[in-house]
Amino acid sequence: MGGHFEGGISMSQPDLETMRHSASHVMAEAVLKLFPEAKLGIGPAIEDGFYYDFDLPRALTPEDLERISALMVESIKARHPFIRQEVSREEALALFANQPYKLELIREMPEGEVITIYRHGDFLDLCRGPHIEHTGQIPVDAFKLLNTAAAYWRGDEKRPMLQRIYGTLWPSREELLAYLAHLEEIERRDHRRLGKELDLFSLHEEAGAGLVYWHPKGGRIRQQVEDFWRQRHREGGYEILYTPHIGRAWLWETSGHLGFYRESMYSPMDIDGQDYYIKPMNCPFHIMIYNTQRRSYRELPLRWAELGTVYRYEKSGVLHGLMRVRGFTQDDAHIICTPEQIEDEILEVLRFSLSLWRAFGFEEIQAYLATRPEKAIGEPARWEQALQSLRRALLAEGIPYEVDEGGGAFYGPKIDLKIKDALGREWQMTTIQFDFNLPERFDMVYIGEDGQEHRPYMVHRALLGSLERFFGVLIEHYAGAFPLWLAPVQARLIPIADRHMAYAQEVCQRLAAAGMRAEVDRSGDRMNAKIRAAQLEKIPYMLVVGDREASSGQVSVRLRTNEDLGAMSVEAFIQRATALIAARDNRAL
């Protein structure tokens, strides 16, 4: 979910990446001055900046960052040249004798590889380079050390934990400031903050981590999402299923989940001496339904969807608002079809997914095609066919995609879609996965034209992914100012004085009768305060009613964009609003 920040940045700068990498060296130099005993990990350039990992005698504090930053400024002002030097393995080992992590890297370098070191000032690092000419090329007012965090040495949770310092660096101060403003914007839109401010959802430590409570206003939005989702699925030839939340051990043994997915499942509960597990996935249940009958090729493809709530154990440290939770509702579906149908089905799923995303106002989508991993089941020929149909679907839809070599599940290849939000951040939501495993395990068959039993193809797909994560992304994408058709409150009646309350109530009822979500501000506040409150709640329409409106049967329409449409008849307003709602217009008010 790394932010892609582009706002007016001149990327043509002579190698911003090199500059950032060099900055990480300068930072390491500063850290060594502060902590001569520090052990160095690695320090690459990353998107937006750089980091360096250190093994330090104590935890870093924000004050340390300031001191490090000040030392970096000194080094930059000193204009130390970067000096590249090739060394032999023995020399390298000697130079880094007291740097165990560097020694490990050196020892792992293949024989004959040229080992290079870079020096600047009295700092020395094992490094492939390249670097800038001298430290003075780093714009001294365009970098900032952002935060410290922990990271396992080489990303391995069994290895020591190092302290990582993240910094950001830009070609100019203006760009740095723009980037910092961008970070503030991200914070401002944070779904956890907006969820609280707009009274959409909550989480409760005393009631369990990673479990989401949808408040009335969040519930209204979810209902709209679900209603639309169901409508589109009906139109797309899907049937809707409802299945249990728990299943006997037999089910999960047969599916193989107890073998390969156990660490994500919760402990069983005992029911009449039998082990039951709460479901981490919906697929086995759908297959049970499939297997209740002898199936003919004539009834395929079957497209079975379910808003299925699943529970998965997630490590405590990874939980994050709505984005990563322990109980969530997938907009799941399984497509069961013949090998001949698979290609059309895949293409259709992809189209369907894209149109759904566009309907919610997400236009930019990137696809990832994940291929056969080392350890996989299913004949290579079927993998190849499956992969081809996935690839052809991507080409047919013209979506940019990258191949994730070996990134497929062991039971089949898949397409994942990442959706870009309004701030350019990517979110992995959609997944379309082949499954060569479950049809075998559950011995799913259909009778073909030839009267023989055949194994159907099965595809899992979740388009929005989970309703919780989708909601989180939706909140951040719109910064809480939801499109009219999704807004929990579409219009608020604002009576100027108490004597206008009855008229406001009457108008409100007319809006409700027209299918709108409207309410009257019954507080004792003055009109200005009522407008402010509605504005902060990002309510699309503020309908001010006073003597003038009450006597003429009108409402004065103010939009959350601050635009004032003036007075219009209630009928005209209803026409305008209901037309936009029916059209599911994501922008107009």
Next chain:
RNA sequence: GCCCACGUAGCUCAGCCGGUAGAGCACGUUCUUGGUAAGGACGUGGCCAUGGGUUCAAAUCCCAUCGUGGGCUCCA
């Protein structure tokens, strides 16, 4: 799960070199009945996350647990 930080009223936060709590907003009452982003007055509200320890005394110090945040690893 791991490392670090944090957990005080519904919300945002102050208090924390130990002497049993404070602000703004929200909420309630009340005066005001006001034309497009905060009218005034008064008031309610906290077992200072939970459990244990140190101390004459703990919101303040120590430990543990739970949770949250930033990361690592992993995923919808």
